[in-house]
Amino acid sequence: MARRLRLTDPDALAQLQHIGEDEIPVVMPRNTLIDFGPKDRDTEPRILDPETFAGMFQNFQHSAWHLEMRGGYAVDRAENTYAQFVRGETPTWDMNSLWARTITAKTRDGAAVGRVRIVDNPLTEGQRYLLAHAEHNDALGEDVRNMWREDAERVNLPNEDFWIFDSHIVVLCLFDDEDNLTGAELITEPARVNQYNRLRDVAQHYATPFRKFVAELAAKEE
Numbered sequence: 001m002a003r004r005l006r007l008t009d010p011d012a013l014a015q016l017q018h019i020g021e022d023e024i025p026v027v028m029p030r031n032t033l034i035d036f037g038p039k040d041r042d043t044e045p046r047i048l049d050p051e052t053f054a055g056m057f058q059n060f061q062h063s064a065w066h067l068e069m070r071g072g073y074a075v076d077r078a079e080n081t082y083a084q085f086v087r088g089e090t091p092t093w094d095m096n097s098l099w100a101r102t103i104t105a106k107t108r109d110g111a112a113v114g115r116v117r118i119v120d121n122p123l124t125e126g127q128r129y130l131l132a133h134a135e136h137n138d139a140l141g142e143d144v145r146n147m148w149r150e151d152a153e154r155v156n157l158p159n160e161d162f163w164i165f166d167s168h169i170v171v172l173c174l175f176d177d178e179d180n181l182t183g184a185e186l187i188t189e190p191a192r193v194n195q196y197n198r199l200r201d202v203a204q205h206y207a208t209p210f211r212k213f214v215a216e217l218a219a220k221e222e
Helices: 010-014 030-036 050-059 080-086 098-108 125-139 149-154 190-206 210-221
Strands: 046-048 063-068 112-119 143-148 161-165 169-175 181-187
Touching (some): 050 098, 063 190, 098 112, 125 210, 143 210, 149 190, 161 190, 169 190, 181 190
Antiparallel strands (some): 046 181, 161 169, 169 181
């Protein structure tokens, strides 16, 4: 068995994040990284067409998770429920939409569907809409949580929107300046996927369940 050396270099230690008090960083031999690291990394991004991306929500087996980083989304603003919300009305959520039927079937079958929504202080109109929309997500069986942007920056979450399907497929969502989804980059390289899985775990840990977040926000605004 290869001898593992404890990491003691101060500069290297200063770069480590999320290390517990009872954890000891070690030096990994270069040949180990070569043997177990990715062999073939795609040099060009693989962009999914909309139909293929949409099909992933039908085909995932046990989990789908989303990190939402934007201040708003064009697809939301096009919904009738958004106009209702802006008018101060209670949105009438469609429980028979394709999304609702798909996600309900998945969660009833035991799959985990969740998302962490990053919000600004103060919240944008789009973020307030999604805070109301969380009731709809919850009714479909989703786990919805929120985190302040300053907290997301503190724990080094990237300024990216992405989905993780079944813990081994990542889809990075690409947007234009008007919040329109313009493309979706497929990521399957194990080392990169593991990085996104770690980001998911960090976000889940530090985010607040949406009902508690709403209560705390209401108390703050009183």
